[in-house]
Amino acid sequence: xxxKNNLKFVILGFAVILTLIxxxxxxxxxxxxxxxxxxxxIFYFHVASAWVSYLAFGVTFFAGLLYLKSKDFKxxxxxxxxxxxxxxxxxxxxxxxxxxAKPVWGVFWRWEDFKLxxxxxxxxxxxxxxxxxxxxxxxxSKANLSAVFGIIGFVCIPFSFGxxxxxxxxxxxxxxxxxGSLQASMAFxxxxxxxxxxxxxxxxxxAKVDIEKMKEIIDKIKQQVGG
Amino acid sequence: xxxxxxxxAAYTIIWAGVFLYILKLHLAQNKLKNEIKMLREILDGKKx
Numbered sequence: 001x002x003x004k005n006n007l008k009f010v011i012l013g014f015a016v017i018l019t020l021i022x023x024x025x026x027x028x029x030x031x032x033x034x035x036x037x038x039x040x041x042i043f044y045f046h047v048a049s050a051w052v053s054y055l056a057f058g059v060t061f062f063a064g065l066l067y068l069k070s071k072d073f074k075x076x077x078x079x080x081x082x083x084x085x086x087x088x089x090x091x092x093x094x095x096x097x098x099x100x101a102k103p104v105w106g107v108f109w110r111w112e113d114f115k116l117x118x119x120x121x122x123x124x125x126x127x128x129x130x131x132x133x134x135x136x137x138x139x140x141s142k143a144n145l146s147a148v149f150g151i152i153g154f155v156c157i158p159f160s161f162g163x164x165x166x167x168x169x170x171x172x173x174x175x176x177x178x179x180g181s182l183q184a185s186m187a188f189x190x191x192x193x194x195x196x197x198x199x200x201x202x203x204x205x206x207a208k209v210d211i212e213k214m215k216e217i218i219d220k221i222k223q224q225v226g227g
Numbered sequence: 228x229x230x231x232x233x234x235x236a237a238y239t240i241i242w243a244g245v246f247l248y249i250l251k252l253h254l255a256q257n258k259l260k261n262e263i264k265m266l267r268e269i270l271d272g273k274k275x
């Protein structure tokens with residue numbers, strides 16, 4: 001337990017150092033964008049937030065599958081913990097995307113852009129996941145419903161990731177096309193921000209899983225005290 | 228200059244969001260640790 005706590009704080013410390021470096025890279029090291037100016041610097045953490053939300057919902061998907069296969073509640077705990085983190089980073093991705101869009105597009109949101117629309121659908125699906133879970137009565141029905149919903153939600157991710165590559169509407173495609181590719185320093189800052197947020201995600205997941213385990217311990221002790 | 232407002236807003240929201248979530252998890256962990264300790268004391272008291 002002590003070793004695990006120490007490991008968690010080492011990961012948190014590592015994540016803090018990496019994020020501070022990534023802020024330096026995004027705000028100082030990289031040059032201003034030729035057409036968008038300094039507002040383009042939002043994109044480093046917008047992309048990193050979106051990546052963490054995909055990663056978190058991906059973990060929920062695989063943990064849900066493993067729960068359905070094994071019926072071991074530990075997988076359900078991991079799936080649920082990851083959803084909460086995924087929603088937070090999906091929310092941050094949507095907000096920062098809108099704040100980037102206003103000066104560049106002139107509006108905060110474009111309903112006709114399929115990437116924006118499907119990302120909002122993804123966000124709503126996982127909000128519904130939490131609502132359903134909160135209203136399920138038994139531990140088993142909670143876990144079964146969550147696993148199924150987690151799998152359904154994950155189906156949106158390839159569409160959310162690939163929509164701008166397939167339909168090429170308003171949302172820019174940075175990583176795929178050679179004409180829209182980034183300068184080396186910008187690409188480095190982006191990869192660094194994604195790496196920093198991934199380490200942050202690992203810490204948050206460990207912390208959230210610990211909390212859920214402690215809640216289960218409390219329920220067991222309460223049953224013993226009550227009995 | 229006006230565009231920088233959006234940059235400041237985005238960075239403030241991201242870091243405030245991340246910081247508040249870490250704080251929320253930390254406070255929840257401490258609260259649950261204390262609750263477990265208290266319940267174990269009650270349980271030990273019942274046994275003896």
